[in-house]
Amino acid sequence: MASRWLSRRALLLHLAVLVVAPGCLVAGWWQANVAMSGNTLSYVYAFEWPAFAAMAIYVWWQLLHEPKQTDSPAGAEGQAARPSPTSPLRRRPELEDDKLRAYNDYLARLAAEGGRKTWRNPTGAPSRQRTSGSQPDRARQGS
Numbered sequence: 001m002a003s004r005w006l007s008r009r010a011l012l013l014h015l016a017v018l019v020v021a022p023g024c025l026v027a028g029w030w031q032a033n034v035a036m037s038g039n040t041l042s043y044v045y046a047f048e049w050p051a052f053a054a055m056a057i058y059v060w061w062q063l064l065h066e067p068k069q070t071d072s073p074a075g076a077e078g079q080a081a082r083p084s085p086t087s088p089l090r091r092r093p094e095l096e097d098d099k100l101r102a103y104n105d106y107l108a109r110l111a112a113e114g115g116r117k118t119w120r121n122p123t124g125a126p127s128r129q130r131t132s133g134s135q136p137d138r139a140r141q142g143s
Contacts, residue, residue, distance in 0.1 A: 024052040028053070
């Protein structure tokens, strides 16, 4: 329990909420004073800043009480291991309709060709390798 409240991460979170929440409340008080002096738009900000303070406190509380990550792929409750977000997913063409299959085939072809879509290559076609003696197209056209 003490590590939850006194760890380095927790102390940084405490510091952040002790700066952000009062700062938002002060900004809300300032905007309320501006609104009472005649600026009607500031009424919105007078309610918005305290909402930001409340959100900062809520996020602080959630970050302090988030469950600890386990090192094993399956949790203690025996849950099935989830794939890593960086692991490639296996394609299942039998579940794709015709348009999706055609689009996925197009993407696979682009990835296999190694073409990069840029403003100079809007179609993503593979770039032609220039030899050291060749010149740009513009110079060959005489412009």
